[in-house]
Amino acid sequence: MHPRVKPALRRGWRDLTTVQFGVTRAHAVVLGPMDPATAGLLDLVDGTRGPAMLRAEGERLGLPGHHVDQLLSRLAEAGLLDDATGGGEPAAALRKHTEVLDRLRPDLASLSLVDREPTGGIRKLTARRGVRVQVRGAGRVGATIAAVLSGAGVGRVDVLDGGRVEPADVAPGGLPAEAVGERRDDSARRLVRRCAPERPPRRPRPFRSASRSELPGCDTELGRKAGLDGRAGSTQVPYEDPGLSLVVLAPRDGLAAYAPDPRLVAPFMDSGTPHLYAGVLEGTGVVGPLVLPGASACAGCLDLGRAERDMAWPRMLAQWRSGRSRPVQACDLGLAGTVAGLAAAHALAFLDGGLPASAGARWEVPLPELDWRPEPVEPHPDCPCGAARRGNPLDVWEEPADEREDTSKEVEPHETMAL
Ligand SMILES: [Zn+2]
Incomplete structure (x- = not known):
């Protein structure tokens, strides 16, 4: 895995220790409090390093290894992490076709916001090819x-x-x-x-x-x-x-x-x-x-x-x-x-x-x-x-309430990351 903070979301600091990813209400997330060393590490989570190298970089910044792991898992939980090398064989094949992928990069970035999993975007994009x-x-x-x-x-x-x-x-x-x-x-x-x-x-x-x-x-x-x-x-x-x-x-x-x-x-x-x-x-x-x-x-x-x-x-x-x-x-x-x-x-x-x-x-x-x-x-x-006989048929198609909540919340610094 080569973790990468989702490039689709603009990043900005609400104050010295609180970072906001994204602009719009539907997909923005706020994380904090975050110390300067962790913020420095955040810049290195760009898909060019695996977890081991990130831990080494973290040590150079004075952050213990478990702290780096904690940051990565918190970013993943918040739906902010991509895996730059994941997604299996179809994803690897698509990445080799750079001229095709370059055409679809905006679509991939968009899918990475819809699917919170680190390989969700690329998996959805490659699935389209079989549709x-x-x-x-x-x-x-x-x-x-x-x-x-x-x-x-x-x-x-x-x-x-x-x-x-x-x-x-x-x-x-x-x-x-x-x-x-x-x-x-x-x-x-x-x-x-x-x-x-x-x-x-x-x-x-x-x-x-x-x-x-x-x-x-x-x-x-x-x-x-x-x-x-x-x-x-x-x-x-x-x-x-x-x-x-x-x-x-x-x-x-x-x-x-x-x-x-x-x-x-x-x-x-x-x-x-x-x-x-x-x-x-x-x-x-x-x-x-x-x-x-x-x-x-x-x-x-x-x-x-x-x-x-x-x-x-x-x-x-x-x-x-x-x-x-x-x-x-x-x-x-x-x-x-x-x-x-x-x-x-x-x-x-x-x-x-x-x-x-x-x-x-x-x-x-x-x-x-x-x-x-x-x-x-x-x-x-x-x-x-027979749709009427299924009771309230569309209920079964609705997302679980907790997921809905995550994608429609107000942009407020209520997502906290204790570090
Ligand atoms: Zn009908």
Whole structure:
């Protein structure tokens, strides 16, 4: 192990003996009291020395060996320590590809804040390389989501859409103007390849059935509690590809994201494939819900709940769905970009093993105020997905209270390190 104080957090002294790591409320930690010799040692915990060398350095500064060990364990407890050489074989392989790692360093630094373990960041980053995501829809929103996921290190991003690229599909970060007239799926595939920090293999890897517990995003305690492990099984999966960790549904027609048709996602519900909706409908951006089949509200729950609150909803929906498709979608380019960015961030948070706020809620952002609002989406007792029968289903996905407390505390010098 080569300990390193997480470089992602700015360091500053609140007073002569109290050091604060980080700026923002969500991730800042305050440690103290700290004497000058310990503070000097802190500068040497930069990933270039192992514990033995740090102990030797500590002695030179007049600090006994156990004091150095105590400092390291306290830093680790506070989630402030990285291991510059840990993370196993995949991490070692990634570190050799410096041009790839250089592209992903900001993502790695960010992951090191989300995961408090010394090798958590690099492990999550390398896990992304084994993930497979499908994005359905290659318009302004969908293509940009695919590009962001690919650029963030997701190993395989498949984009499905029909037809040919139209001028209105072009977006910065999405399909380029040169793609107009090309097949949408071909064009999106090239976009994904161009954005990837490393060249993925041209040919798909040989088919391998992954059990749900092997899939990132479902390999956590939370995933097991939610019953996602084993749902997909290893052989008898009805959907054609059990290796999908997530499907992002970002249809070019925003109505299909705002009022999704439950019949279209029946295969994902059957196979237990998590899926996330995103789109822009008539000047309103939507991200969510993230559906964890059987554990959180799905498109069917959404539909039943809406019909309960508005008797005319099914009749209206039938008219909207059967009507002639809109020749022009009201889809502000800035709004499409922010929806794509937030949807991709929610997707990554889930793939990295977290539970983003789109599970059980839809985030809506209407023009022109552009204030994100959560719209809770409750499991419906009549929905065959069964999420309502799990009691309070999202409880099992929530982080333990003590961890939540750690990441949301005020920046106050209440973390003390007795040295
Ligand atoms: Zn449901």
